Amino acid sequence: MFGLVDCNNFYASCERAFNPKLEGKPIGVLSNNDGCVIAQSNELKPYVSMGMPAFKIPPDIKKQSILLSSNYELYGDMSQRVFSIVQDYIYDTEVYSIDEAFLNLEKQNNYIEYCQFLRKIVRRCTGIPVSIGISKTKTLAKIANHVAKKNPQHQGVYFLNTDDQIFIELLKQFPIEEIWGVGRKLSAKLNAMGIQTAWELRNSNASQLGKTFSVVLERTVLELQGTSCIELDSMDTPKKNIMTSRSFGKTTKELFEVQEALRVHASRGAEKLRSQNSLAQAVLVFLRTNRFNEHQPQYYPSIVIPLLYPSNDTRQIIEAVNTGLKHIFKEDYFYHKAGVMMLDLVDKDKRQLDFFSSTEKEETKARSETLMQTLDKINKKMGRHTVSFGGINKKAPWNLKREFISKRYTTRWDDLPVAKVT
Template sequence: MIGLIDCNNFYASCERVFNPKLEGQPIGILSNNDGCVIARSNELKPLVPMGMPAYQIQPKIRKQITLLSSNYELYGDMSQRVFDTVRNYTANIEPYSIDEAFIQLDGFSDIPDHCQKLRAIVKRDTGIPVSIGVASTRTLAKLANHIAKKQVIHQGVYCLATNTTSFIDTLKAHAIDEVWGVGRRIAEKLQTLGIHSAWDLHQADLKQIRQQFSVVLERTVLELRGIACIELDDLATPKKNIMTSRSFGRLTGDLFDLQEAIRMHACRGAEKLRRQQSVANAVAIFLKTNHFRKDLNQYHPSIVVPLAVATDDSRLIVHAAQKGLQAIYKKGYLFMKAGVMLLDLKAKNSNSQYDLFTDESTVTWQQKNDQLMQTIDNINRKMGKNTIQLGGTQPQAPWQIKRQLLSQRYTTRWDELPLVK
């Protein structure tokens, strides 16, 4: 059997672990630059819809709630703590997102009892409440988890067995777009074929599904029938392009500020590139002014800079990005956003960049570069993002995101450790 363990209201729960006064209070977590509500506690959901801009929240509601900036450093560390705790009590764990992981539950005589004990241990050791859905496939486990989280009667654990009378009712109760892996466009096309619920898809003709959609959706149908055939590796396909961009905390037209922002985005993109074991053949750079500010001059330039050789080396990618920035930058404009996109990606192969005429010293140089990049990534992974970076950054630079409501990074910063009174 497969379980899906999901942290309840994860961002809000992380904040409550170190600030118990927030327990039972409506909490909202804001997006970059404190723009929109991207996560809500259960108490906030009736008051504020997901995605609402913070400035649109009515003053009378604003007084009743707590809004906080996204504290991703804290959330990432707490996620690691939760999964490390789970690893001690299950044979195998496959993290799926920052707050979800699939776990193997074969070999336990009483799976519901084990899951209840696991929930209690995670809550005790990390302070984070979790729900667990159990089924014979990952797709059904996702549906089971939805029930475990929404229906209090199950106390956070729900086992969805295909041989029970409630199985059909459960699938009929879930709309087609609630099935894991069925996106909005696919759901709309399925509905035109009369497939509106998870049960309808369960009953669908496999041959028709494969012909009109894909083998992936065919596997989803099989999963709904209790036949496990989807692995996480099937979903983790390498990206064809990698984009890194962010709106600035305040407008700037200073070239030095833009160079810093482009360098940080290029480094971040290169790190993602190495993580999926790809190399890029070109780098695209773009700038944007605020088109809502009609009183300001508008300019939205972009440029693509080819790389001499396909690479994942941060230094070469940053150099190309800065070269592109110099080409498109103009004085007299205030920019609100900058970004870098790595293009024409292909799988990294240690021999793919060389031919019979490649000098041996070039191969040695590349190998040393690979070791350097791997070392930097390992240090940043262990010691925190940007522990080692190319060039310095201004703490109050305009391109830095605005996080005026940021809580302490209790678990990763010595100067922000919680105080016991």
């Protein structure tokens, strides 16, 4: 039996947790560089669609709404707090996204009662409201969560029992584009085949659909039939690749500014490698111009730089990134985005040893590991970039444009909430 915990209107809820004045107000959270709406509170959803550019929001709606820049530091930290609390009560947990996690509920006797308890604990400890859907498979738990969120009478928790008549009626009304793993493009093809609802998809030939489309759709059909075939991954499962990238607040054609942005991404990527005890065997570096600007020449280069030996040392990662940048950077282009991806990751404790490695080389590796551990401890305690390789210009064009950002209440000393006695 699976449960799906989903934080309700997560970004807006994070903002409200530390600013109660926002309760009941229409809130919109903007994407990088304050471009498009990427999250809305329930109050804003009827008037502003997901992905709408901020400049296209009607003036009368914008006047009554509260638009905020993405506060990723706050959202990421609150996500970690929510799911660490969940894991305290149900260890077998898989965090699926920043606001969703699957639970293994096999050991629980009363699913609904326990999930109601869990929901109250999360709200009390973090201020974040969550909904929980329960069923035999992950796909059905997703559908159950949809019901829990949309229908207040269920008080945030819904158990989708495949033995009930309600199960049949629900799937007959549930559109296939809303099913986890289907999406709009695939649903259009299924619609052409006469498959409109989750019930019709459930009663389709799984094997035939798998041959026509993909094994993913075949598994989805089996999951709708009550056969669990999507495993629950551990929270501690390391990523196979690590990407760090971001669009610039302003375009730039200066080499040193692009280099600085990539150095920050490389440092962050190396930090993520160490956090999951991994080593990278190669590094991919890429640049992007703004494809939406038709008046400027376009250029989308990328290059893979193999590392001499697997590493998570920030210095070696930066050196590889700089080598890659020299090969792909061209003057006279206005760059809009840059990024770094760590490739071919291996477990640090299971890497193949170098037969020809000298004692001096092993001592160098040990010193490197000690240095990186010290670096991470300082930055974790004092804040990211407290110690970094190379200076960071906070006014550089590549920095994010965030004119409406709220305080980083949980990750910055200067932004800690202050209780006033009146």
